[in-house]
Amino acid sequence: MHTNSSQIFAAILLVATSALSAIEGRVTYLSGNADIKSSGKVTALKLDALLKEGDTVVTRAKAKVGIQMSDGASFFVSQNASLEIRPGSQYYQTDGAISMLFRKSGRDASGKWAIKTPVVTAGVRGTGFTVEASKSQTRLVLFTGKVIMTDFVRETGLQSDPNLMMQDFLNDIELNAGTALRYDGSDVKKERIDLKAEPMKSLHDEHQQLEKSDGWQKANRQFN
Numbered sequence: 001m002h003t004n005s006s007q008i009f010a011a012i013l014l015v016a017t018s019a020l021s022a023i024e025g026r027v028t029y030l031s032g033n034a035d036i037k038s039s040g041k042v043t044a045l046k047l048d049a050l051l052k053e054g055d056t057v058v059t060r061a062k063a064k065v066g067i068q069m070s071d072g073a074s075f076f077v078s079q080n081a082s083l084e085i086r087p088g089s090q091y092y093q094t095d096g097a098i099s100m101l102f103r104k105s106g107r108d109a110s111g112k113w114a115i116k117t118p119v120v121t122a123g124v125r126g127t128g129f130t131v132e133a134s135k136s137q138t139r140l141v142l143f144t145g146k147v148i149m150t151d152f153v154r155e156t157g158l159q160s161d162p163n164l165m166m167q168d169f170l171n172d173i174e175l176n177a178g179t180a181l182r183y184d185g186s187d188v189k190k191e192r193i194d195l196k197a198e199p200m201k202s203l204h205d206e207h208q209q210l211e212k213s214d215g216w217q218k219a220n221r222q223f224n
Contacts (some may be wrong), residue, residue, distance in 0.1 A: 023089060024110045026223075028216040029066030034059040043109070048215070056084040056219075059096065066210050068219035072106035073113055075099070076207035081133075089113045097200065099207035100124075102145075106223045120183050123148040123172075128179040128208075130200040139182045141193065142175045149173040149181060159172045164176045 027049045034045040037056040045057060051067065059065055059081050067075040071089045081096020089112060102124045104111045113124040115132040127145030131138065140147065149172060159216075173190065175181055182189045195201060210216060 022053050022087070023069055023071045023085070024053075025067050025069040025085065026219040027051065027057075027065060027076055028068050028077075028219050029064065029210050029213065031065075032060060032063030034063045034065050034077075053085050053087050056082055058082045066207070066216060068216055068223065070106050070108040070223040071113065072103040072109040074101040074103070074207070074211060074216075076203065076210065078203055086116075090116060092116045093131055093133045094134065094135065095133060097130060097203060099130045099200075099203045101128045101129075101207065101211070102126055106220075108223075119185050120149060128204065128206055132200070137182065137184045140175065140199060141180045141198055141204075142177055143195060143201075143204050144177050147175045147182075148176075149175065 027045060027047055030045065030047040035042050035058045036045045036049065036051070037058065038052070038054065045065065052056070057065055057067065057077060059077050059079050061079050063079050065077040067077065067083070071084075072102075073089065073091070075083060075091075076099040077083055078097045081098055082094050083098060084092040086092055089108075089110060091114070093115060094117065100115060102113050103109070104126060111126075115122045115124065115131060117131065117138040118135045122131070122140060125146045125148070127142065127147055129140055129142045129147060130211045131140050140149070173181065173188065175190070178192055180191055180194055189215045
């Protein structure tokens with residue numbers, strides 16, 4: 001089979017473009033024991049480890065992990081939680097509580113991120129919030145910025161007939177700072193909250209404080 005130079009160049013360009021578009025991350029903080037699932041293998045997570053698309057970080061009891069991503073996303077994962085890095089700045093959380101900060105900075109930043117759980121997807125616009133997730137319920141607390149909750153039908157597998165769904169499922173739900181939303185697969189509860197008394201505030205505050213550490217700043221410099 002004959003392959004001309006233009007075909008070879010196109011193939012090289014495709015590989016190079018794919019490599020450039022793939023996001024990566026670095027472990028900036030580690031307390032306790034956590035694992036990384038990568039390419040079908042599970043190994044102990046280490047401080048300063050490099051993360052790539054397809055990897056999943058899983059924390060054990062009393063563990064916490066900080067992660068800085070090249071697309072501007074920053075995560076502080078609490079105990080008994082999991083976070084998968086998916087292509088296109090999409091992240092999948094199945095368990096536990098995670099603090100998240102998204103900024104339009106970083107070499108791969110596009111300004112478009114999404115956090116998925118087993119029951120809902122949150123589109124992100126330059127925001128700081130926490131998410132508590134399980135297989136049947138998601139609670140999101142917004143501290144700064146704005147979040148658009150989307151894709152209820154696709155994530156939950158509910159009936160596609162609009163007559164069988166609540167009106168909330170037919171449109172995106174916009175959240176502003178000082179708002180919490182809980183979704184259990186059948187009912188949406190949106191409420192204004194006192195951020196000073198919010199139980200997840202300590203996780204959010206610790207996240208922001210740790211971002212000032214040398215390890216986190218080093219990762220930021222690497223990805224900018």
